Amino acid sequence: MPVPTPHLRVDLDRLRHNVRRAADHAAAARVALRPHVKTHKSIEIARLQLVSGARGITVATVGEAEAFARLGCTDVFIAYPVWVDDDRAARLRDLAEIARVAVGVDSAQGAANTGRRLGGTGIEVLVEIDSGHHRTGVAPELAGVVAQAARRAGLPVRGVFTFPGHGYAPGAVAEVAAAEAHSLRVARRSVEATGLPVRVVSGGSTPTLAASLSGPRAYGDDDDTAEVELRPGVYVFGDAQQWELGTCSPDDIALTARATVVSVAGGRVVLDTGSKVLGADRASYASGFGRLMHRPDARILSLSEHHAVVDAGPGRAPRLGEQLDVVPNHACAAVNLADELWVEEAGGLRPWPVTARGLNS
Amino acid sequence: MPVPTPHLRVDLDRLRHNVRRAADHAAAARVALRPHVKTHKSIEIARLQLVSGARGITVATVGEAEAFARLGCTDVFIAYPVWVDDDRAARLRDLAEIARVAVGVDSAQGAANTGRRLGGTGIEVLVEIDSGHHRTGVAPELAGVVAQAARRAGLPVRGVFTFPGHGYAPGAVAEVAAAEAHSLRVARRSVEATGLPVRVVSGGSTPTLAASLSGPRAYGDDDDTAEVELRPGVYVFGDAQQWELGTCSPDDIALTARATVVSVAGGRVVLDTGSKVLGADRASYASGFGRLMHRPDARILSLSEHHAVVDAGPGRAPRLGEQLDVVPNHACAAVNLADELWVEEAGGLRPWPVTARGLNS
Numbered sequence: 001m002p003v004p005t006p007h008l009r010v011d012l013d014r015l016r017h018n019v020r021r022a023a024d025h026a027a028a029a030r031v032a033l034r035p036h037v038k039t040h041k042s043i044e045i046a047r048l049q050l051v052s053g054a055r056g057i058t059v060a061t062v063g064e065a066e067a068f069a070r071l072g073c074t075d076v077f078i079a080y081p082v083w084v085d086d087d088r089a090a091r092l093r094d095l096a097e098i099a100r101v102a103v104g105v106d107s108a109q110g111a112a113n114t115g116r117r118l119g120g121t122g123i124e125v126l127v128e129i130d131s132g133h134h135r136t137g138v139a140p141e142l143a144g145v146v147a148q149a150a151r152r153a154g155l156p157v158r159g160v161f162t163f164p165g166h167g168y169a170p171g172a173v174a175e176v177a178a179a180e181a182h183s184l185r186v187a188r189r190s191v192e193a194t195g196l197p198v199r200v201v202s203g204g205s206t207p208t209l210a211a212s213l214s215g216p217r218a219y220g221d222d223d224d225t226a227e228v229e230l231r232p233g234v235y236v237f238g239d240a241q242q243w244e245l246g247t248c249s250p251d252d253i254a255l256t257a258r259a260t261v262v263s264v265a266g267g268r269v270v271l272d273t274g275s276k277v278l279g280a281d282r283a284s285y286a287s288g289f290g291r292l293m294h295r296p297d298a299r300i301l302s303l304s305e306h307h308a309v310v311d312a313g314p315g316r317a318p319r320l321g322e323q324l325d326v327v328p329n330h331a332c333a334a335v336n337l338a339d340e341l342w343v344e345e346a347g348g349l350r351p352w353p354v355t356a357r358g359l360n361s
Numbered sequence: 362m363p364v365p366t367p368h369l370r371v372d373l374d375r376l377r378h379n380v381r382r383a384a385d386h387a388a389a390a391r392v393a394l395r396p397h398v399k400t401h402k403s404i405e406i407a408r409l410q411l412v413s414g415a416r417g418i419t420v421a422t423v424g425e426a427e428a429f430a431r432l433g434c435t436d437v438f439i440a441y442p443v444w445v446d447d448d449r450a451a452r453l454r455d456l457a458e459i460a461r462v463a464v465g466v467d468s469a470q471g472a473a474n475t476g477r478r479l480g481g482t483g484i485e486v487l488v489e490i491d492s493g494h495h496r497t498g499v500a501p502e503l504a505g506v507v508a509q510a511a512r513r514a515g516l517p518v519r520g521v522f523t524f525p526g527h528g529y530a531p532g533a534v535a536e537v538a539a540a541e542a543h544s545l546r547v548a549r550r551s552v553e554a555t556g557l558p559v560r561v562v563s564g565g566s567t568p569t570l571a572a573s574l575s576g577p578r579a580y581g582d583d584d585d586t587a588e589v590e591l592r593p594g595v596y597v598f599g600d601a602q603q604w605e606l607g608t609c610s611p612d613d614i615a616l617t618a619r620a621t622v623v624s625v626a627g628g629r630v631v632l633d634t635g636s637k638v639l640g641a642d643r644a645s646y647a648s649g650f651g652r653l654m655h656r657p658d659a660r661i662l663s664l665s666e667h668h669a670v671v672d673a674g675p676g677r678a679p680r681l682g683e684q685l686d687v688v689p690n691h692a693c694a695a696v697n698l699a700d701e702l703w704v705e706e707a708g709g710l711r712p713w714p715v716t717a718r719g720l721n722s
Contacts, residue, residue: 002446002447002448004423004424004446004448004449004452004722005722006721006722007722038666038667060666060667061667062365063365080623080667081623081624081626082623083621083622083623083633083681083682085363085365085621085682086363087363087365088365091365106624106626107624107625107626107681109681110624110681113681113682128626130626130627134627134629134670135624135627135629135631135663135665135668135670136623136624136626136627136631136668137624137626137627138626138627139627165665260444260446261444262441262442262443262444262497263442263467263468263471263496263497263498264468265442265467265468265489265491265497265498265499266491266495266496266497266498266499266500268495268496270496270497272444272722274721275640275642275694276693276694276697276721277721277722279636279641280640280641280642280643280694281636281641282641302496304496304526305399305421305693305694305697306399306421306422306441306721307496307497309495309496320444320468320470320471320474321444321446321474332637332666333636333637333641333666336637336666336698337697337698337719337721338719339719357719358698358699358700358718360367360635360637360638360666360667360698361365361366361367361368361633361638
């Protein structure tokens, strides 16, 4: 039975290639990978990453951590300044029974709160610093203050981490990767100045991945006391954002939305892949609301919930009822909208469940 | 047990009030309501609408139609130019066994295809026209051509419909509602000129709802041969878009996302309601990525998957760990991300399943 459009498809060869390539580069650079599974939310893909040598997984929420830990991912870093209330404390205590767990903290108050509720459980913390993205994270030079607060609250401090999200801008990667490395070095020194060791220095994103791997120990000082860890997410699939940033080629992209042309009535080509399938993400640098895989000059001019209005570009006009493959702007957003990913394999399509779909709390 | 943040909440009193008010106004105007359930995707809310007098429901996809029909909604209009392939033909035939079904068509070719696969099933069609939104829909004066093609293909033609989506712009409502009414009159005459009767003239949206109800029979000619039908969706909840367009007041808004302040580390207030909970919709007129219910001067400056960076406006600064209620920009997008809506009632929260979550094909 065919799968009706719109639906998400995974090119398994490309996915495996993307996972393997990053793993090989990380191994060559003596850097640990702890991929962010919020991108795919899928146990099948997490297993591919772990088999290829990933140190563990990164998640954004306690719900994601629970889902993956129950399926055997036993080393989970919640890279988020989780506010630990009574409910989350109970869930995290249960989680620590079945996995090695670390969470983020980015303030002395947050560390004190986390420690009061989770001290003695073995759950470790990493101090989040702001390396220029200006979202969460303490200033790098204050990382030691937060680390000391965590230590006083009874929490083992694993190290420091950041997310260089400001690398999502054209031409920004080299500068952002350098700023990230500098910030992490400052943060590391700030923590070590308090007498606490830093065992892990963690950063990374898909745009900055190649830059971060280009030199050995890019984040750390030239010794072996701290492990450098990178947490890219989107690299497994690629997406239109990465394509347009130049951090992947269209030939690398492993995730598409299969669409049907549902209308040409007004001289416009309208596809059935709307924002409820692709997500509505549109970065300031994006050329539209996604791209067409086999029509690089096409642009998605507007998007509503169940419609994508397309300028198909030069060449034959798409016909009513024809199917096309759309590359979402942001893979993470598209995947979180789907209950399954359809994996192309000889003989048909196989569903992979989106294990942690919607587990965003 | 408390429900962890972020999660969606429904204010049941406001929801009931919104449903009742629209039903009363429609009854007074002698107009039928066929609410678009893509907004809430929830059987509990569809039942409230039907009990209050709605003629039936509108859906966007065959998947939504299946879900609601199986739960007893027996009059379903798929207001979309569905491309009927073999798979969808089989599903629609099954659907027609348990519900009265109509689908959209917007071209002679589409009508011929639909008729070839669904002729004789009792499934009716409405001709979609473009009343100025420039998405799907044939030009109003060509509606008769499409209707004739449908009739020739063995499909009963119920009437004409449109979606005045260009009403989603500041100050546009009066002009758009008038253009919509004019386009529907042109389309109706175009169909009737071919000798086919028009039994239903269907339009409407939440922004244009009040304007469309302001005069009796606003869409039709001054006779009783055609029923006027409106298909608003968002009116049940309201959202930040409607608030900012002036088509609802904040006191009407029945859907919010409960958020926790997870970071103030950088002097920024960061909430845990990101795009995976709110959706990433941001219309050109929007002041940000959502609003705060009880802080009308606050703005959501940026949104990532699990973070909303907020300018909290004047007054006391929100504290770390504090909970706030966020009004999503677009209710339909937020609901489709959630597996349940939490309904506030005396004694706690009750989950309503999002029946048709993700059923977007």
